[in-house]
Amino acid sequence: MHPINLLKGSPHPSLLPATHLRSAAATVLSKPSLYIPALDYGDEAGYHPLRASIAKWLTDFYAPARPIPTERICITGGASQNLACILQVFTDPRHTVAVWLPEPTYHLVFTMFRDAGLEDRLRAVAEDEEGLLVEELEQGIANARYQACDFKGCGDGGDAKSAGAGQTSPGKQYKHLIYCVPTYANPSGATMSVPRREALVRLARRHDALVVCDDVYDFLPVTPAEHPPVPRLVDIDHTLDGGVGDDQFGNVVSNGSFSKILGPGCRVGWAEATPKFVDALAQCGSNISGGAPSHLTSTYINEMLEDGSFHTHLNRTILPAVSARYRLLAEAVRHKLASLGVTFQPDEARGMAVGGFFLWLRLPDRVSSEDADREAAKQGLVIGKGGLFAVPGPDTGGSRERVDGFLRLCFMWENEDRLVEGVERLEMVLRGLLAST
Ligand SMILES: Cc1ncc(COP(=O)(O)O)c(C=O)c1O
Known part of the structure; x- marks a missing residue:
């Protein structure tokens, strides 16, 4: 059988878009002005033309209140690689009290939390057809404050993460991390309602939480998408109640990926958040040393976005x-x-x-x-x-x-x-x- x-x-x-990719690769690899920088180390925030093309595409797709500037986007090696970088730059087991996940949750994220030293901080929150139960999450966070003393040195007294030799991380360490897939969730298929999204952003602001949204299925509706589609949490954070708080890091990052549209082997994605957040994320140690991941493939995908084949x-x-x-x-x-x-x-x-x-x-x-x-x-x-x-x-x-x-x-x-x-x-x-x- x-x-x-x-x-x-x-x-x-x-x-798989092999023909389109072959033609995009041929264009890049036949022009020295494209292939010389493409085969070199690249910018920490990623290939600038691709950042700009993604900003334009997302502006057309989501129709947010204001066009998305390139500074809000950096290139990643896909949503998984980028979640690991987000945890490196924006969490610290000495400070981060808990990681909140819907149950059921996309199962391959658990190891990344373990690698970041947050294995014992994972907390499950129920969801219904409208997404994460925000009231249950609020209650959980309130209780977690009392438990914080169980985690050695975590909570208010944690020191900012040191990058060694006198360097301080360019990020901030959030007290809580909330992971979710707001649209066509993996595995539950649920899409979070707009009131639930707004409540979640407000909750994140109240509790110094970072909401990491894997927005990897948004572009794949079964019926032609309503236009504009449901706003992402990152769009809501941009505009709700006057926009992000004084420190300008914001409370939401959108983790996008070409894996489900072009093919996971491309290993290219993007993050969108405030320019300050994106700047700090791009300063992740591996980017400082090597530039953003998947640099060559980024140039192929940019060709596809520019020539319309995407x-x-x-x-x-x-x-x-x-x-x-x-x-x-x-x-x-x-x-x-x-x-x-x-x-x-x-x-x-x-x-x-x-x-x-x-x-x-x-x-x-x-x-x-x-x-x-x-x-x-x-x-x-x-x-x-x-x-x-x-x-x-x-x-x-x-x-x-x-x-x-x-x-x-x-x-x-x-x-x-x-x-x-x-x-x-x-x-x-x-x-x-x-x-x-
Ligand atoms: C919710 C979610 N996030 C991330 C990924 C993996 O994304 P990437 O291939 O960009 O690492 C998947 C793939 O199944 C997914 O379902």
Whole structure:
């Protein structure tokens, strides 16, 4: 039986822009004025023309109150690499009290918090169809103040991070970090409502928290995007109640990526925040030594943005695929699994905002996702069992109920006909488990 992988979160090979990239690379590599700087160390904030092209594209896409200036953007090696840099520059285990994550959360971020020395600070917050429960988060932060003394030296008394030999980090150390995926979340598919976004920005300001938003799926709606789309938290931080506070660092950073539009191997993304925040982020030690990551690929992607092939690829290849593939998988789940008691989100039929790469399934009451995962593997079917997305640690305040009866399915990686076959195998698995309980 051939394997079917509904776990992997990459675009299908037929969706890769090899032709456009080949032509962009040929342009760069045939002009000394482009390839000489492209093959050298670059600016700490990244390839300036790409920063400017991204600022223009994001201004057109989000239509924020004011055009986005280039100074608000720096180039990164993708959202993952950049989260690690953000933690290096803007947190410190001696000062940062807690890291708050929705549960379920994108599972591959946990290791980055461990690497930053924040493993014992992870705290889970519930979310609903409108995103993170801000009141629960507020309560958690209030309680965390009392627990702060359990963490040696953390809280008010922590020293600013020293970069060694008399250098002080250009960043500030926030007391709390909040991680989220506000639009078409991985794994839950939920999109945070505007009131919830505003409440979260205000909460972050009250508690000296940095909200790191992985805004990597925003460009992938199933139905043509409303224009302008829901404002990002970084846009809200820019304008809400008179804009960012006196220190000018702001309380939100948007972590963008080309991984889901062009291909994860590009390893190019961007961060948007206040110019002061972006400046400090670009001063991360590895950028000082080597320039921003993914410099050569940045020049190729800039060519694609400038010659229009980026938008052609997004509009003519990726967006139709997101819609067709979402509908194929969603309809298969509805027709084959709903009668067994399975529900899913994001669900167009329930009026939810729909897009991204994933469906989040709630299994029938008597079925655990551990069992479903084990039995699916016997059928050659790979799925994302809910437990993967639980915030790890003994004292996170999390709940197995938020993950144990759930599964994540990706509709962007497998061949289209295998999406339906995958659901048929899952139906067999669930019928077998229901019959044995
Ligand atoms: C929420 C989220 N953040 C980050 C990433 C990884 O992004 P990148 O490839 O830019 O590191 C993913 C990929 O699945 C994701 O779903």
